[in-house]
Amino acid sequence: MxxxxxxxxxxxxxxxxxxxxxxxxxxxxxxxxxxxxxxxxxxxxxxxxxxxxxxxxxxxxxxxxxxxxxxxxxxxxxxxxxxxxxxxxxxxxxxxxxxxxxxxxxxxxxxxxxxxxxxxxxxxxxxxxxxxxxxxxxxxxxxxxxxxxxxxxxRPVAKETTTDISALVKKFKLRPKKYAGTEIIADIKLKDKLEAISTHEADSFNLSLGDAIFRIFTFTNPDIKNIEKIYA
CATH class of the missing domain: 3.40.50.10140 (Toll/interleukin-1 receptor homology (TIR) domain)
Incomplete structure (x- = not known):
């Protein structure tokens, strides 16, 4: 592309x-x-x-x-x-x-x-x-x-940080692209689990929730036991 x-x-x-x-x-x-x-x-x-x-x-x-x-x-x-x-x-x-x-x-x-x-x-x-x-x-x-x-x-893109993204994750799974404009960073664990990180770290990166969830589904490997942090 x-x-x-x-x-x-x-x-x-x-x-x-x-x-x-x-x-x-x-x-x-x-x-x-x-x-x-x-x-x-x-x-x-x-x-x-x-x-x-x-x-x-x-x-x-x-x-x-x-x-x-x-x-x-x-x-x-x-x-x-x-x-x-x-x-x-x-x-x-x-x-x-x-x-x-x-x-x-x-x-x-x-x-x-x-x-x-x-x-x-x-x-x-x-x-x-x-x-x-x-x-x-x-x-x-x-x-x-x-x-x-x-x-x-x-027009500047509004940034959003949060300490609890569980509700957003649930909504995302129903509407995969709706939250692509929300900039957020998260620790990504196996089995589609997300854990919010500090506001300071979130402000240091630009990562949409849509991209974060997409990477869970695409890159999570059931054979990998460790927690993998992804920035993109």
Whole structure:
């Protein structure tokens, strides 16, 4: 994996399948961002056969840095988009874990929705379908997304230290990528056990809880009897 790909901002599309044609068109307008390694996008059509689709969507939604809401009457009418994806998206936005950007693609009464307080794209929240030149609308959206990415990249990542991470471990096992933005260091023992270390030592390193748990599952060797401390 190249450094540019590794440093890409993850982008999640939340949309109704009835708006898939518009999503595909927007994705083409974001091609330059993908080619430059600025973004790595995900949407539900990337789910492979035999995968538990709801778990995969949840995992991708929990790990995305930018969440695009493609707003239309079909989005607002969708129990899954509005009832589940939107709820998680707004929780992550309000906690500072992700940036939610509403994209108004078709005219609909959306101002009183939970995302109504957020700055929408394209310019003046004019629906894409209302523009005389839709390419101009998509260009404006792409420029707005690039600006948001630039702001995210310069924003400092909040650090968190704790003396008891058992609750976080339990949550992590249910949602593997949700806590990847929480910087923490821990002693790693066999059989998936974690033990928090001193606040001073935690402040000296940058290690996400997601990375810590991942290393337990990947590197724990049942033949090794000693305690192994991992910094990464």
């Amino acid at each position: 190249s450094n540019s790909t590794k440093n890409a901002i993850t982008l999640f599309y939340s949309y109704s399948h009835k708006d898939e044609e518009i999503r595909n068109e927007l994705d083409k307008h974001l091609s330059i961002l993908k080619r430059q390694g600025v973004i790595s996008e995900w949407y539900d059509r990337k789910i492979s056969g035999g995968t538990e689709w709801e778990s995969e969507i949840d995992q991708q939604l929990q790990s995305a840095s930018i969440i695009l809401l493609l707003i239309s009457s079909d989005f607002l009418a969708s129990d899954y988009c509005y009832g589940k994806e939107l709820k998680i998206a707004m929780e992550r936005h309000e906690s500072g874990q992700a940036r939610v950007i509403p994209i108004i693609i078709r005219s609909v009464d959306w101002n009183q929705a939970p995302f109504g307080k957020l700055q929408a794209l394209p310019k003046d929240a004019k629906p894409v379908k209302s523009w005389n030149d839709v390419d101009e609308a998509f260009t404006n959206i792409a420029q707005g997304i690039r600006t948001a990415i630039d702001e995210i990249k310069v």
